Each structure stands twice: as structure tokens, then as C-alpha cells.
Amino acid sequence: MKLAKWTVGLMAGMSMLALAAQANAGEVRVTVAEYSAKTGPYFNDVKKEFEAANPGITVKFEVVPWDVLLQKLTTDITAGTNADLSIIGTRWLIDFVQQDVAEPLDSYITPEFKDRFIETFLKPSIMEGKTYGLPIAASARAMYYNKELFEKAGIAKPPATWTELQEDARKIKALGSGTFGFGMQGKEIETDVYYYYAMWSYGTEILNKDGTSGLSTPGALEAAKLYKSMIDEGLTEPGVTSNNREDVQNLFKQGKIGMMITAPFLSNQIKEEAPNLKYGVAAIPAGPTGARGTYGVTDSIIMFKNSKNKDEAWKLLDFLFIKEQRAKFTQGEGFLPVNKEEAKMDYYVNNADLAAFTSLLPDARFAPVIPGWEEIAQITSDAMQKIYLGNSEPEAALKEAAEKANAVLKK
Amino acid sequence: MQNRILPYLLTLPSLFLAAVVIFWPVWDLIQISTHDVNRFGQLRDFNGFANYYAFLADPDFLAALWRTALWTVLVVCGALLLSVPVALILNTDFYGRGIARVIIMLPWAVSLTMTAVVWRWALNGESGMLNSALMAVGVIDQNIQWLSRAGTAFPMQVLIGILVTVPFTTTIFLGGLSSIPDDLYEAAALEGATPLQQFSEITFPLLKPFINIAIVLNTIYVFNSFPIIWVMTQGGPANSTDILVTHLYKLAFRIGKLGEASAVSLLMFAILLIFTMIYVRLAMREQRA
Amino acid sequence: MRNGKLKRSIIAWLLLAPLIVVTIFPFAVMLLTAVKPRQEVLSPTWWPSEFRWSNFADMWVATGFGQALANSLYVSGIATVGAILISVPAAYAMSRFRFAGYGTFRQFLLVSQMISPIVLVLGLFRLMAAWGLIESTTALGVIYMAFNVAFTVWMLQSYFDTIARDLEEAAWMEGAGRWQTLRKVFLPLCVPAIAVTAIFTFINAWNEFVVALTMLRSQESYTLPIQVFSLVAGRYTIEWHHVMAATLLATLPVAILFTWLQRYLVRGLALGAVK
Numbered sequence: 001m002k003l004a005k006w007t008v009g010l011m012a013g014m015s016m017l018a019l020a021a022q023a024n025a026g027e028v029r030v031t032v033a034e035y036s037a038k039t040g041p042y043f044n045d046v047k048k049e050f051e052a053a054n055p056g057i058t059v060k061f062e063v064v065p066w067d068v069l070l071q072k073l074t075t076d077i078t079a080g081t082n083a084d085l086s087i088i089g090t091r092w093l094i095d096f097v098q099q100d101v102a103e104p105l106d107s108y109i110t111p112e113f114k115d116r117f118i119e120t121f122l123k124p125s126i127m128e129g130k131t132y133g134l135p136i137a138a139s140a141r142a143m144y145y146n147k148e149l150f151e152k153a154g155i156a157k158p159p160a161t162w163t164e165l166q167e168d169a170r171k172i173k174a175l176g177s178g179t180f181g182f183g184m185q186g187k188e189i190e191t192d193v194y195y196y197y198a199m200w201s202y203g204t205e206i207l208n209k210d211g212t213s214g215l216s217t218p219g220a221l222e223a224a225k226l227y228k229s230m231i232d233e234g235l236t237e238p239g240v241t242s243n244n245r246e247d248v249q250n251l252f253k254q255g256k257i258g259m260m261i262t263a264p265f266l267s268n269q270i271k272e273e274a275p276n277l278k279y280g281v282a283a284i285p286a287g288p289t290g291a292r293g294t295y296g297v298t299d300s301i302i303m304f305k306n307s308k309n310k311d312e313a314w315k316l317l318d319f320l321f322i323k324e325q326r327a328k329f330t331q332g333e334g335f336l337p338v339n340k341e342e343a344k345m346d347y348y349v350n351n352a353d354l355a356a357f358t359s360l361l362p363d364a365r366f367a368p369v370i371p372g373w374e375e376i377a378q379i380t381s382d383a384m385q386k387i388y389l390g391n392s393e394p395e396a397a398l399k400e401a402a403e404k405a406n407a408v409l410k411k
Numbered sequence: 412m413q414n415r416i417l418p419y420l421l422t423l424p425s426l427f428l429a430a431v432v433i434f435w436p437v438w439d440l441i442q443i444s445t446h447d448v449n450r451f452g453q454l455r456d457f458n459g460f461a462n463y464y465a466f467l468a469d470p471d472f473l474a475a476l477w478r479t480a481l482w483t484v485l486v487v488c489g490a491l492l493l494s495v496p497v498a499l500i501l502n503t504d505f506y507g508r509g510i511a512r513v514i515i516m517l518p519w520a521v522s523l524t525m526t527a528v529v530w531r532w533a534l535n536g537e538s539g540m541l542n543s544a545l546m547a548v549g550v551i552d553q554n555i556q557w558l559s560r561a562g563t564a565f566p567m568q569v570l571i572g573i574l575v576t577v578p579f580t581t582t583i584f585l586g587g588l589s590s591i592p593d594d595l596y597e598a599a600a601l602e603g604a605t606p607l608q609q610f611s612e613i614t615f616p617l618l619k620p621f622i623n624i625a626i627v628l629n630t631i632y633v634f635n636s637f638p639i640i641w642v643m644t645q646g647g648p649a650n651s652t653d654i655l656v657t658h659l660y661k662l663a664f665r666i667g668k669l670g671e672a673s674a675v676s677l678l679m680f681a682i683l684l685i686f687t688m689i690y691v692r693l694a695m696r697e698q699r700a
Numbered sequence: 701m702r703n704g705k706l707k708r709s710i711i712a713w714l715l716l717a718p719l720i721v722v723t724i725f726p727f728a729v730m731l732l733t734a735v736k737p738r739q740e741v742l743s744p745t746w747w748p749s750e751f752r753w754s755n756f757a758d759m760w761v762a763t764g765f766g767q768a769l770a771n772s773l774y775v776s777g778i779a780t781v782g783a784i785l786i787s788v789p790a791a792y793a794m795s796r797f798r799f800a801g802y803g804t805f806r807q808f809l810l811v812s813q814m815i816s817p818i819v820l821v822l823g824l825f826r827l828m829a830a831w832g833l834i835e836s837t838t839a840l841g842v843i844y845m846a847f848n849v850a851f852t853v854w855m856l857q858s859y860f861d862t863i864a865r866d867l868e869e870a871a872w873m874e875g876a877g878r879w880q881t882l883r884k885v886f887l888p889l890c891v892p893a894i895a896v897t898a899i900f901t902f903i904n905a906w907n908e909f910v911v912a913l914t915m916l917r918s919q920e921s922y923t924l925p926i927q928v929f930s931l932v933a934g935r936y937t938i939e940w941h942h943v944m945a946a947t948l949l950a951t952l953p954v955a956i957l958f959t960w961l962q963r964y965l966v967r968g969l970a971l972g973a974v975k
Contacts, residue, residue: 031917034930034933034935035935035936036935036936036937037762037931037935037937037939040919060918062917062918063918063919063930064917064930065929065930065933065935066933066935067933068913068933070664070665071664071914072913072914072917074450074451074663074664074667074669075821075822075825075914077451078451078822078825078826079825079826079829079830080829081829081834095450095667099449099450099451101451178537186559186648187558187644187645187647187648188645188647237536237537238536238537238554238556238559239536239537239556239558239559240559241558241559241560241647241648241649242535242536242556242557242558242559242564242648243536243559246936246937246938247535250538250742251537251538253742254537254538254742254743256537263936265936265937268937269936269937272738273738273739273741273742273937274739333936334936372666374665374666374667375666378661378665378666381647382647382649382650383649385647385648385649386648386649388648389559389560389648389649391649391651415799417793417797418793418794418797418799418802419793419799419801421789421790421792421793422789422790422793422794422805424786424789424790425786425787425790425809425849425853426790426805426808428786428842428845428846428849429808429809429812429846429849429850430808430812431827431846432812432820432824432843432846432847433811433812433815433820435823435824435827436815436819436820436822436823436824436827437815437823438823439822439823439826440819440822440823443822493719496715497716497719500712500715500716503708503712504705504708505705505708505709505712505713506705506706506709507709507713508712509959509962509963511712511713511716511720512958512962513955513958513959513962514720514723514724515716515719515720515723516955516958516962517723517724517727517951517955518723518726519903519954520903520906520951520954520955520958521726521907521947521950521951522906522907522908522909522924522925522928522950523907523909524909524925524929525925525928525929525947525950526726528929528932528943528947529726529729529730529944529947530726532729532733532940533725533726533729535744537744538742538743538744539744540729540732540733540744540746541725542744543744543745543746544725544746547746574722574723577719579900582896582899582900583855583896585896585962586855586859586892586893586895586896587858587859589892589964590859590862590863590892590893617862620858620861621858624854624855624858627810628813628851628854631810631813631814632813635814635815635816635817635818635819637816637818637910638909656816656818659818659819660818663822669822673819676815676816676819679815679816679819680814680815680819683814684811684814687810687811687814688807691807691810
């Protein structure tokens with residue numbers, strides 16, 4: 001008897017909790033990705049300022065670690081408990097659009113609003129003529145090099161081509177004492193992208209013109225062989241497949257690496273963690289024909305179709321994309337400006353590091369807008385790891401990967 | 412009368428709780444695994460067993476299956492072989508026993524995810540503290556890139572797996588040992604039994620039910636264990652340290668094939684079910700004999 | 701006699717030494733990294749140039765450690781107390797009664813352990829969402845309770861089986877009722893098993909990650925593992941000294957709990973008490 005009562009009590013308790021958890025009207029919930037320790041405090045400030053300017057609307061930011069963002073969104077959407085707005089990787093957007101989860105924003109966007117954005121960064125969020133997201137964070141990749149090591153090795157200027165890069169790497173390697181020429185990433189997210197830098201400069205694109213995978217082209221093979229030969233020659237850091245982007249960046253901050261390709265936020269980190277490091281930023285090396293490419297990335301903030309507070313949510317979006325807010329966010333996190341007015345600010349104009357990035361933008365490729373892109377990225381990364389480890393010859397590995405990728409593309 | 416209902420009343424709450432967290436999600440899984448589902452788990456058409464055929468043809472899956480078996484056997488056996496003597500030592504009366512017990516238990520006090528994060532940090536090839544420690548002691552003369560190849564990464568993961576399983580196993584055994592009355596040993600000592608005889612005649616038989624619990628539960632936990640491998644290598648490089656759970660996670664949350672992922676998880680469930688049924692039956696028969 | 705114990709102690713410590721070294725290694729890494737000044741964190745030297753104990757205080761503020769600590773204590777407390785309250789009667793029934801469905805129940809409990817939380821999480825989340833329980837730390841505690849019931853019942857039952865019935869029967873002979881016998885004779889004998897059970901449940905709840913990550917969505921309700929994890933998961937730069945300090949600090953409550961409860965894990969204590 002007693003226990004039965006207890007069970008009843010438990011059920012009653014649960015339903016009471018259920019009542020307490022009902023969402024309030026006029027509340028805008030936003031899932032945001034945590035880029036750095038500054039992300040949470042930034043959005044806290046946004047909440048305060050926005051709520052003060054818009055009485056009656058409350059905002060709730062839910063800061064989610066990047067690595068689990070997609071997982072959280074999946075579970076939330078599955079259960080129908082997603083927020084009103086969310087930051088997502090723009091490369092995922094097509095899934096959201098195809099599954100009819102994302103709300104097109106065109107009815108809200110005025111020409112004036114649209115004009116705030118730099119075209120290059122807004123474009124990836126536009127699908128089938130409709131704007132489904134706004135670029136909240138944008139970055140590109142360029143080459144960082146260690147000026148001190150260059151000087152010691154007697155190298156006058158950063159390499160313009162991959163051949164020069166190899167030579168410079170040899171000179172830096174010859175310095176000995178635990179210094180490595182070229183930092184190569186071989187683990188986790190963007191392992192495939194690190195390979196594309198070389199692939200693009202050999203004139204191969206991720207997708208051929210006919211929509212098949214570019215991995216089986218001669219250019220792709222040349223690029224893979226180039227990387228593999230650099231690993232074999234000891235021009236990279238040892239254990240490439242155990243180093244993700246952060247690991248390579250850490251080696252760079254310690255002054256152990258001559259050159260590496262990464263995103264603008266490394267500058268901010270160096271300022272805080274290794275203020276004495278002398279470094280420069282240069283273009284990504286070109287291939288034999290002068291072709292080169294960098295990777296452009298944006299994260300978009302999207303509105304969910306099932307949101308009940310769309311007008312309030314739009315007000316918040318409008319607020320997030322005014323120049324002052326953008327500048328605060330972008331500078332704190334070390335991204336590139338997406339807002340035209342913002343880009344004219346002194347901070348960006350007089351910044352040599354950022355100039356190197358923005359000058360590469362015409363060569364920027366964004367992740368192709370195809371369903372199954374994550375799977376193809378995974379296939380490519382796996383193939384690269386096999387090649388780097390020497391488990392598989394470049395030809396065989398690339399051929400296999402191209403077949404797998406084509407199978408995904410056909411679906 | 413009272414005695415007939417009472418046991419059911421006493422077991423009801425635990426049954427209820429266990430059922431709620433199990434039945435519903437499993438039902439959900441079966442639904443998803445036999446349907447065509449979209450990226451966000453919304454069901455579309457029933458597609459029979461297409462999801463099951465899809466992964467059975469996948470060589471990565473088969474490799475992961477085999478590796479999961481290896482991983483489970485190595486970690487469970489390693490932890491068991493280490494924990495029995497450790498528990499016996501910790502059960503004898505010696506100076507500083509309390510401290511020793513707390514130290515042995517420490518790995519358990521850190522969440523697996525964080526343990527894995529710390530080890531990954533320590534195993535870093537160029538700035539890892541394990542390499543610098545080994546170098547200082549003179550065991551190695553150049554940095555080992557622990558996580559760059561499955562050949563060094565996987566054994567390390569197994570070792571860490573054992574290390575974090577030992578505290579739990581030892582604690583079970585300590586609980587079990589504490590139920591053995593002292594007088595049994597006193598009587599045995601009077602009859603002139605050697606310590607080894609005491610172990611095989613008294614300790615081991617009485618410890619057996621606890622060993623069985625440890626084997627069954629550890630097998631289940633280790634088989635399903637995610638953080639160590641995920642944090643350190645994400646199953647890489649090139650899927651060479653993938654076990655079923657990490658494979659499943661990539662399928663579900665990275666690539667978005669929820670249907671296939673559900674099918675994999677039901678298969679994992681079936682494997683564990685068959686294993687435990689066989690084991691429990693064998694263990695029970697032995698106990699009865 | 702005293703000499704014997706000394707000898708025994710030396711042998712015991714020597715035998716345990718290798719395991720202790722390996723066990724302590726990650727903690728040494730944590731401690732030394734936690735007190736390094738930021739610029740030195742990345743270098744593989746063991747000894748920092750100075751001990752920055754203030755890193756702990758910085759971390760406490762920067763990561764909202766206090767709130768997460770309170771949440772973790774709350775969730776683990778509910779799980780532990782609840783699991784014991786629920787499983788002691790069940791284990792008692794299984795040990796002292798023969799009833800139809802006994803075997804099925806026992807196997808069902810085991811089956812309930814077989815699915816990885818990662819797999820369960822999707823269904824569980826939908827269930828909790830349907831009841832509007834997302835973000836509730838209390839509900840999280842109840843889920844942990846449910847996860848651990850199987851182990852606690854099994855463990856307690858195995859232990860109860862080793863307690864001779866004659867003690868209880870003797871008490872009945874003397875005219876004590878079932879409840880009184882239970883309280884005065886039986887439960888005191890079970891202290892070690894209850895201690896193990898409590899440690900087990902508490903630690904599992906304390907460290908649980910996947911379910912907490914899915915169910916909780918704001919800093920105010922995050923438990924420690926989630927809070928610490930969010931310091932490393934996909935941020936563009938990781939403040940390793942904070943991560944290590946937080947991890948180290950998060951182990952303390954468990955270590956204290958274990959120090960306290962391990963006294964009950966002593967052979968003969970149970971029987972000695974009634975002799």
C-alpha cells in the first residue's frame with residue numbers, strides 16, 4: 001500500500017514538473033554554438049541589451065559545445081522541442097531545408113537589411129532562391145608562418161608555390177632541434193579540407209562538372225602524392241594522423257612549426273597565449289598552373305518553421321546583425337566581418353593578418369551544397385588517413401574513396 | 412495471504428522504473444530501424460529490413476564488430492585479473508589501507524569523458540607529458556606518436572579501459588569479501604590450511620557470485636563504452652580503432668543515417684542479450700552443481 | 701604481531717605500487733597542468749616555473765563551477781537515495797521470498813542494463829519531451845535512479861543471500877515482527893552492501909554524461925561533466941589549465957564520499973556487530 005502511494009506520488013511529482021517546464025509566450029529561445037570562452041558572455045550581454053530595448057520579449061540563449069551541436073539539434077528536432085533560432089554549420093543547411101525544418105526569411109528581409117551583408121558570405125545560405133539563414137560567423141583559411149624560423153633558415157619571403165614550400169620546409173627541418181617545416185593536420189574535422197588546399201591548386205574541384213567526385217582525377221592524385229612525399233621526407237611534424245587542427249596550432253604557438261594553414265582566429269590565440277611569437281600570414285601556395293584555393297566557411301543562424309514567436313525572433317536577428325553587435329562578436333572570436341559597414345572599421349582595415357585572409361576570398365570555395373556532404377567529407381578524411389599512414393597507395397585509396405563518394409552522390 | 416502479495420509490492424517500484432527507461436526507448440528504436448527515416452528521426456515508410464542489410468554489407472561495420480569483441484574481452488579479462496588480487500590485498504589489514512583504497516578508487520571518481528580528455532592530452536606526441544616522463548626516465552629516446560596509428564593507440568585505449576574498470580570491479584569484490592565471516596578462516600587455519608588452500612576453498616567459492624556479477628556487468632558496460640575511444644581517436648585513423656558504439660555514433664549524428672544506426676544498436680542489444688543469457692545459464696548451472 | 705602487520709604493510713604497498721603509479725599519473729598531469737601559468741601550459745615540462753594556485757579561483761568563476769557542483773550534488777543525491785530506497789525492498793523480496801516471476805524479473809533487470817545510453821538517449825529524450833521534463837534536474841536524477849536499479853538490486857540480493865536466515869528466525873522466535881527483525885537484525889548486517897551500492901550509484905550519477913548532455917540545455921542546470929566538457933568540446937582554443945583544475949576539483953566530492961564509506965567495506969564487521 002505504502003509503495004503504491006509512493007508510486008502515485010512520483011507520478012504526481014513528474015506531472016508537476018511538467019507544468020513548470022511549459023514555455024512562456026514572448027520568449028525567444030536560441031541555440032548558439034560555443035566558439036570560445038567569450039561566446040557565452042557575449043550572448044549574455046546581447047540578452048541584456050536586447051531585452052532592455054524590447055520590453056515584453058525575453059531571450060534565452062542555450063550555449064552548446066560545437067562538437068555536440070548537430071547531435072543536440074537532431075534530438076531536439078526529433079522530439080519537436082527545438083528552439084526558435086539556432087546557429088548551424090551552413091554545410092548542414094541543405095538537410096534542414098530539404099526536411100522542411102527551416103523557415104525562409106525572405107518575407108522579413110528588406111533590401112536595406114540584405115545590403116548589410118557582404119555578398120560572398122550571404123550566398124551559401126541562399127537555396128533555391130530563398131534565404132534560409134544569415135551568416136553569423138565567417139572565416140577563410142590562409143597560411144601562417146613563423147618569421148623567426150624563416151629568418152634562421154635564411155628564407156626571405158613566404159612560399160608562393162607548393163614547390164617553394166617544400167624547399168622552405170627542408171631548410172627549416174635542417175635547423176633541427178625539434179622544428180618542423182610544414183604543419184599538417186590529419187585528424188578529425190577538416191582533415192579533408194587540409195587536403196583540398198593542395199587539390200585545388202592542382203586544378204581539381206571537390207565535384208567535377210558532371211557532378212561526380214573529383215577524387216579520381218589526376219590533380220587529386222598529384223596533391224595526395226605531394227602530401228605523402230612531404231610526410232615521408234620528414235618535412236611535416238611526426239604523427240600527422242594524431243594531430244587535429246588544435247594540436248597543429250599548439251605546435252605553431254610553441255614555435256615548433258614553420259608553416260601551417262588555418263583560420264584567422266589563430267591570431268587572437270597567439271596574442272593571448274604566445275604574445276612573443278613573430279609570425280606572418282600569407283596566401284595559400286599555388287600549384288604548377290598558378291591555381292589556388294582557400295576554404296571559406298560560414299555558420300548560419302536559422303529560424304525554425306515550427307517557431308511560435310517568429311516576429312520576436314526576427315527582431316532579435318535584426319538586432320544581432322547591426323554593425324556594433326557584429327563588430328563585438330567578430331572581433332572577440334576572431335572571425336571575418338560579414339557586414340559591409342563593419343568591414344570598413346579601422347580594426348579590419350589596418351589589420352595585416354586579416355587583409356591576407358580577405359584578399360584570398362575570391363579564391364574561396366565553400367562546402368558544396370549537396371545532401372550527404374558530411375558523409376563524403378568523412379570518406380575523404382578516411383582515405384587521406386590511409387594514405388598518410390602508408391596503409392594504402394594514393395591511387396588505390398583515392399579510387400576507392402571516389403567510388404564511395406559517387407555512390408553517395410547518386411542517392 | 413500477505414506473503415503472496417508482499418514480494419510483488421516490494422519489487423514493483425524498481426520494475427516500474429527500469430521498465431519506463433527501457434521499454435519506451437527500445438520500442439522507439441524498433442520503429443526507427445524498420446522505417447525509412449529522415450535526418451531528424453521523422454518516420455516515413457516502413458522499409459522492412461533494408462537498414463539491416465545496408466550495414467551488414469559494410470566492411471567497416473564488420474571490422475568494428477570484430478574489434479568490439481577484442482576490446483570487450485581484453486578490458487573485462489584484464490580488469491578481472493587485476494582486481495581479484497588487488498581486492499584481496501585491500502581486504503587484509505595493513506597500515507595505510509584506507510589511503511590505498513582511496514587511491515585505487517580514484518580513476519572512478521573522474522567521468523570517463525574527462526579521463527579520456529586528460530589521457531589524450533598526456534599522450535600528445537610532441538607536448539604530451541607521458542613522452543616527456545618516459546624520456547626523463549630513459550625508457551625512450553624519441554617521442555612516440557601514440558595516437559597516430561591503431562598499433563599504439565588501441566593498446567593504450569585498452570589499458571586505460573582496464574584502469575578505469577578496476578575501481579568498480581575491486582569495489583564489488585571488497586563488498587563480497589566483507590560478507591565472508593572471519594571464523595571460516597580461523598577454522599581453516601586451525602586445520603592447517605595454507606593461504607592458497609584458503610583462497611581456493613573458501614575465498615574463491617564465496618566470491619564467485621560477485622565475480623559473476625562483475626563479468627556480466629563489465630561486459631555490458633565495456634561493450635557499450637563510448638568516451639575513451641571517441642575522445643582519443645574518434646575511431647580513427649581511417650576507422651582503425653572503431654568499435655560498434657563509435658561507428659553507430661558517426662552513423663547517427665554525423666552522417667544522419669538514423670535508421671541504420673538504430674538497426675546497429677538493436678543488433679548490439681541482441682549480441683549482449685545472447686551473451687548474458689548463455690553466461691547466466693552457465694554460471695547458474697555451475698552454482699547449482 | 702605488530703611486526704607481522706608492518707611486514708604485511710610493506711608487501712601490500714609494494715604489490716600495489718605499479719598500479720598506484722599508473723593511477724596517479726593522470727592526476728599528476730591534471731594537477732601540474734592546472735597550476736601552470738597560461739604561457740607554459742603547452743610545453744611538456746613537468747614542473748611549472750611557478751605554482752599559480754589562483755588558476756583554481758579563476759576557473760571557479762570563469763566556468764560557473766559552483767552552480768554545476770550544486771546541480772551534480774543534487775542529481776547524484778536523488779539518484780543514490782532513491783536507488784537504495786527502491787532496491788533494498790526489491791532485493792529483500794528476491795532473497796527471502798520465492799515467487800512466480802522471480803527469474804524473469806532478475807533477467808529483466810539485467811536486460812535493462814544492456815542498451816548503451818547513447819542509443820537510449822534519442823528515445824528517452826522524446827519520452828521526457830512528451831512529459832515536458834527536459835531541463836529538469838530532478839527528472840535527470842530519477843533517470844539515473846532507474847539506470848542503476850539493476851545493479852543495486854543484483855548486488856544487494858547477492859549480499860542478502862549470504863546472510864544466514866537463522867539470525868532472523870531467531871529474532872522471530874523471540875517474538876519480533878517482520879519489520880522489527882528487518883530493522884534491528886537484518887539491515888545492520890547489510891551495511892557493507894548498502895555502502896557499495898551507494899558508492900556505485902553516486903559515482904555513476906556523478907559522472908554520467910550522455911543523458912545529461914541531451915536533457916539539460918542551459919548553464920543553470922548543467923552538471924559538472926557537461927560543464928567541464930563544454931570547455932574542451934570544439935572550442936577554437938582550449939584553456940587547458942582551467943580544464944584540468946575543474947576536472948581535479950570535480951573528483952574531490954567522490955573521493956571524500958569514498959573515504960567515508962570505505963570503512964564499511966570490512967570483512968567481519970557485519971557479523972561482529974551481532975555476535
